[in-house]
Amino acid sequence: MAEPVLELSDLVKNFGALRATDHVSIDLKPGEIHALIGPNGAGKSTLIHQICGTVRQDSGTIRFAGQDIGHLGVAERSRLGLGRTFQVSSLAPEFSALRNVMLAVQAQQGTSFGFFKPVMRDASLIDRSMAMLKRVGLQDRARLAAAELSHGERRQLEIAIALALNSKAFLLDEPMAGMGPEGSKSLTGFLDTLRQEAPILLVEHDMDAVFALADRISVLVYGRIIATGTVEEIRRDPAVRAAYLGDHA
Amino acid sequence: EPLKIGMITTLSGGGAGLGIDTRDGFMLAIKQAGNDEIEVITEDDGQKPELAVQIADKMVQSDQVDILTGIVWSNLLMAVAPSAVAQGKFYVSTNAAPAALAGENCNPLYFNAAYQNDNLHEAMGEYANKDYKKMFIMAPNYPAGKDSLTGFKRFYKGEVTSEVYTQVGQTDYAAEIAQIRASGADGVFAFLPGGMGIAFMKQYAQSGVKISIMGPGFSFSQDVLGAIGDAALGVKNSGHWAKDLDNEANKKFVEAFQAEYGRLPSIYAVQAYDAGQLIASAAAKADVKDTEAFRAELLKADIQSPRGKFKFNINQHPIQDIYVREVVKDGDVLTNKIIAPVFTDHEDAYAKDCKM
C-alpha cells in the first residue's frame, strides 16, 4: 500500500460546547479521490479548515507529505502543496480571472517580493495561468474581473487557481455547488482526470458526482466518522442512509 | 510709496476670538492714524503653523510687504518671525513673545509690542508673596506653560506644594481639583488660556473647594470672562492693562473700540492697538525702506499707549508696569478692575542676554 499523502489522526475541534470535530482520523492516498460526505453542519468544512490552517485543531495531528503541519500557518501549508477551494467562492474580485490565477502561479514560483518587474509582461506567469484557465474552460473569460463572472464561473476559477499551485493534494469543498447540470457533468469528468495529478479530498453533496468519482467515501456525522468504505458499501449502509442519503441511493 | 503691512492672525477655528481682537485693535490704530499711505493685508492662519508660513511667504514674495504682524501664538510666531527677519522684514509682535526670541537670539528687526511671555506670570508670583505661604501651580504641558510656571517661581518665595502640568486642550479637571483639595495649599495659580480656563473655572466653582484662584491675565481676559460667568468673580489676575486704567489715552481707546465694534476690548486688542500706533508713528517720520531710520523711530515708542507709559528695552520688548486686577461685574458684564501695581517698569529676564 502506498504511503498516504495526507493523514489526520485523532483530530478534535470544539466551538464552545459544540464538538465540531470528534476524534477524526482519515487519510488520503496517492491517486485516489476520497469523498467526505455528511449532513449539513456535520463538520466537513471545519475539517478542511483545520487541514488548511484557517482553524486550529484543539488536539490531534495532521501529517502532509511526510511532515507534521499542524502548527504551520495557512500560507506555509499552501506552499507545501495543499490546494483548496472554498465552499463560498473566495477570489480577488477586482482582479481579472487571469490575474487571480497569476497570483497563484507567482506564489508557486516562490517569491512575491519582486518590486520592479511588471507582472503583465511576465510570460512565465501569463502563459501558465492561461493554460490553467483553459483547462477549466475559462479561457474566453480571462480578462473579466472576478466580480463579473457568474457564480458557476467563479467555481471554475477557484479550481484553476488550485491547479496552478501544483498541489500535491486537493481539498475541494463542494466544487459542484452552483454548477449547472452541464457544468457538473464536465467537472466530474475533469476531476476524474485530475486525480492522476494529485489525490483529492472531496466534500460534496452531489451524490451523482460522488458515486461516479469516489474511490473511498467517509461519512461524517456530528463531527464523527461513522463509516468509511467503497461506494457500494456506503450506499448500502443503513446508518448512512438514515443520517444522510435518505432515498437517494 | 505706501507702507505695506501683512497681518497674519487667527480668524477661524477655536482660537479665532483672539485673532479678531488683534485685528480689530490694530485696524483701529491704523484708522486713527489717518495715514492713507499705510496699507494692511490681513489673512487667516487657522492657528496652523504651516499655513502661517505659507501666508508669510506669500506676503513677502508676492505682496512685498514691509512689516509682518498679528500672530497670536508662540508656535506660529516661531515658524514665521525668524525667517521673516532673516529676509530683512520687520516683525512687530502683537502678542506671542517666546523666550527664544527675547534673549540671545534677539534681532534688530523683531519688536514685541505686548510683553515677554513670562511677564504676567512673574507678576503673579510676586503678588502671591504677600498673602500666600503655599501655592499649588499648574499650566498646560507645552512651552508657554513651562515658561509660565518658571516665570511664577522666579518671583514667588513661598512653598510650591505641587507643580502640575495638564494636557493641552484638556477639558476635564476633576483629577486636578481633587489634588488641589488635598494639597493643603492656600492659593492656586493656574495658567489655562482659552477653553481650558473656562472648563477649569466652571468645574472648580462646583467642586466645593474654597482655596482662592489666581492666574495671569490670559486666563481671565475679556474674551473668556463671559463664558466663565460668575464663577470668575473676585479672581485676581495680572495684566499690563485693564479697561479702567486711569489715563486719557485709555479712555479714548476704550470708547473708540466700543463705538467701532460694539464690545469691550481685551488685552489682545490693546497690544495690537499699540503695535498699530507704533508702526504708524514710525511711518510718519521715516521711510520703511530705510531700515535703520525706521527701526530708530520704532524704538522711540512715541505713542500714547492705553497702558500709560510704554518704552522698549534693549531687546525691543516693552518695559512696563504690571498690575493685579480683579474680576468684577460692571453692570451686566464681567470685566477686570485694577487693584494695585505689582511691578513698575518691569524688565524681562532675558534682556540681559541680548547683545544688540
Added chain:
Amino acid sequence: MLLDVSKIEASYGASQALFGVDLAVAEGEAVALMGRNGMGKTTTIRAICNLNPPRAGSVRLAGTDLKGKPSHRVAKLGIGLVPEGRRCFPNLTVHENLVAAARPGAWTLDRVNVLFPRLAERHAQMARSLSGGEQQMLAIGRALMTNPRLLILDEATEGLAPVIRQAIWAAIRKLKAEGLSILVVDKTLSELLPVADRCVILENGRSVWQGPPAALTADLQDRYLGV
C-alpha cells in the same frame, strides 16, 4: 397572473445581461427558471425584486406595476427572496435573522422551527459560523417569515445534504399545496422537475422556451441545459 414579467432588459453598468425575458407565475403555481451558468437567472430575479431595476420591459405583481418601487416596497407587496449565496446576516443570531424582517401571517417562528429543527438547535448562534447548509435553511426560513405570496428561491438547495434537500422539496410541495406561488432556480433537474408546474429556460439573457416539465424533452435539455 400573480407575477407577470414581460420583455425585461437589465445590465450591470455598461454590460447588458438581460435582453428580453418573459415570464409569468400564476397564483399557486410553481415555476422553474432554468438555464446554464451565466445565462441570466439571477439577474432576472434581481430585476423582479428591483434590486437591479430593469431598464426596459415591465414587471407586475398581482396587477401592480413594480416600476420605480424601491425593493422594500416590492417585498412588502408579497415577494419573499432566498438569494443566491444565502446572504444571511452574519452578525445576527439565527433567531434574530428570522425575526428581524418578519411580517405577520401563517408562517411563525414555531413553524419554521418545525420545518428546520436544525435552526431551533442553533437559535442563539451567530449566522456567521453556521455551516453552509444551515445557512441555506436559514435563508429559506427568513424568507418564509415575511409571509410572502410569491417565494423566489435562487439555487434553492445548493449545498444541502440529500436528506435535507428532500425535506426542502417536500416543504416546497407543501407550500405550493397551501397556495403559495413559487419561482425556483435549481440545478438538480431530477428533483426540480417533479415540483414544477411550468419551466422557463433562459439563454444569453433571453427566455427561449416555456412549457410544462413533461414537454422538456431530452433533446431540449441537451440543447439548453447541457444535460
Added chain:
Amino acid sequence: MTLALALEQLLNGLQLGVMLFLMAAGLTLIFGVMGLINLAHGSLYMVGAFACAAVASATGSFWIGLIASFACAAAAGAIVELLVIRRLYDRDHLDQVLATFALILIFSEGTRWLFGSFPLYLDIPRLLQGAVALPGGAQYPVYRLAIIAAGALVALGLYLLIGKTRLGMRIRAGESDREMIGALGVDIRTLYTVVFALGAALAGFAGAMVGALQSVQVGMGEPVLILAFVVIVIGGIGSIKGALLGALLVGVVDTMGRFLLPQVLALFVPPSQAGLIGGAAASMLIYVMMALILAVKPRGLFAAAHA
C-alpha cells in the same frame, strides 16, 4: 497621599468614564452599529452645546436648552443624512471620511458665522449646582453625579434598543447587508435616517450636558471625537457593553495616570521635572493603552458578539 484622595480620584476616573460614554454614545450608534465612519460627530456635539447655550440664554432655562440641543442636533443629523450620508452607504468607507471631514469644516465655520468667535456662556442649572458630601468626608459636585446618571440611562437605553428590539436587529442587519434587508421588506433608508438622527441627538445631548461643565466654543467637538473613537474601539465596535467598559477604563486610566505618574516619577527626579515628564507620559497613556489592547485583542475587549 491619603486613602480618601485615592478614592476620590478613582471616583473621578469612573465619572470621567461615564462622561466619555455619554459623549461616545451617539457615535456607538452611528459608527459602532451602523458602521458609518462619521468624523462630523464632534460637530453634532458642538451643535447641541451651542443650541443649549443659545436657547438657555434666551429663555433663561437650562432645561429648555437641553431639549433644544436634542432637537437641533437631531434635525442637523437628519438633514445631513438625507443630503449627504444617504448617498454614501454603498460607497467605499473612505468616501465617508472625506464627506464627513468636509462637514466638520462646514459646521465649524457655520457655527462661528452664526454665533461669533467667542465662547458662549452655559452654566449648570440651579437645581444641580454645588457639591454634596460623600461618605468618607469628600465632596462631590452634584452635576457630575447627574452626568453619571444620564450616562447610565443612555447606556441602558441603547443596550436595550440595539440588543433587544427588532429595530436594533434591523440596524445591525443593514450594516452587514443593506440590499438584503431591503429585499426582505424593511425600509432601511428611512430607518437609517432615523437612527442617524437619534445618534446625532445623543451627541447633541452630550454636548449640552458636558458643555455646561466645559467651554462652549467652536472646535470643542474635536478632542471629543478622537476620545470617543478610542473608547468605542477599545471596547469592541458594535458592543454597547464594550463601549461603556471601554469608557470607564479610559476614564480611570487617564485620571489615575495624570495623578499618579508625576508622583511616582517624583521619587526619582526633582518635582518640577517629574511634573513635566509625568504630564507628558500621562497624555500618551490612553493611546499606549489602546495600542496594547489592540495588539493583544485585535478586535477590542468585547469583540462584538452582539450589543
Added chain:
Amino acid sequence: MLTRETIVNIVLAALLLAVPLAANASGQPFYVTIATRVAILALAATGLNLALGLGGLVSFGHAAFFGIGGYAAGILASHSFSGEPLLFGLSGTKQMPLIWVVAMLVAGLVGLLIGTISLRTSGVYFIMITLAFAQMVYYFAISWPAYGGEDGLSILVRNQFAGVNTMKPVSFFLICYVLLMLALGLFVLVRGSRFGSALQAARQNEVRVATVGIAPYRIRLTAFAISAAMTGLAGALYADLNRFVSPSMLSWHMSGELIVLIILGGTGRLFGPLAGAALFVIFEYLLGGLTERWQFFLGLILLATVLFARGGLLGLLAGKARHG
C-alpha cells in the same frame, strides 16, 4: 496606445512643472512656493497611497511619519548649526541627500515598528490603532522640550543640495518635483510587480492570498514600511520648505488631510495624490484670499466632490480605474 488616464497624468505632471516655471519667469515667486507645497504634499500622499490605495491599509497615523521626517531634517540641521554632537558623537548635517536618507530610514523603521503591531488588526481597528500611535508621537513632541516642544524648531537657512541654491524657490521646487516623479515611478513599478499584485490582492481578499501561499502580513508590513519612508521623505522636504518643523505636522489633522488628498484625487490612482494635493492647496489658497469664511466654502466644495465626482478628480477626468 495611450489610455485616457495616461493622458490626464501627463497633463497633470506637465502643468505642475509649467505653472511654477512660468510664474517664476513672470516674477511671481510665490506661486512657485505653492507648487512646491503641492509637490511635497503629493509626495507624502503618494507614500500613503501605496499603503492605502494599493494595500487597503487605511492609516490614520501617517502624520507620524511625515512629522518624523520633518523632525529628522530639523534636528540634523539644528545640530549642524549649533555644532553640538547628536548621537554617539555623530554630528548634524545640512546636506539634503543625507538628511533624506536619515528621514526615510527613521520613518521606515518607525513604520516597521508601528506596522508590526498595527497590522495584527484590520479594518476600523487598524485605522484607530495607527491613529493611537500617531497621537503618542504627537504628545511626545509637544511636551519634549529639547527640540522646542509645541513651539517647534526653526531651520534658519534651508539645507543644501550640491550645486543648487536651495534658497531660490525654483531650485527647491525642481528638487521636490524630481523626487515626486521618482516616487510616482516607483509607485508604478510596485503596482505592476509581483509584490504589488500580492498587496492589491490582499486588500481584496486576504484569505485568498494566504491560500495561494503568500503570507499577507509580511507583504503588508513591507508595504507599510516603504510607505512610511516615502512619507518621511516628504516630511523632510516640507520642513525645508517652511524652514520650520513643529508638532502640528504630527497632528491627526495632518493624517486626515493626507487621506483627504488621496480620496479627492482618486484612491489608488497613480496621480490621485497629485491631483488631490493640487486641488486642495489651490482651493485653500484661492478661498483664503476671498473670504474669512473660506473653510466653510472649502467644506462645501469637498462635499460636492465626494457626492458628484465618484472616484475623485481622476475618476471624473479619466473614468473608472482598471485592474489588469
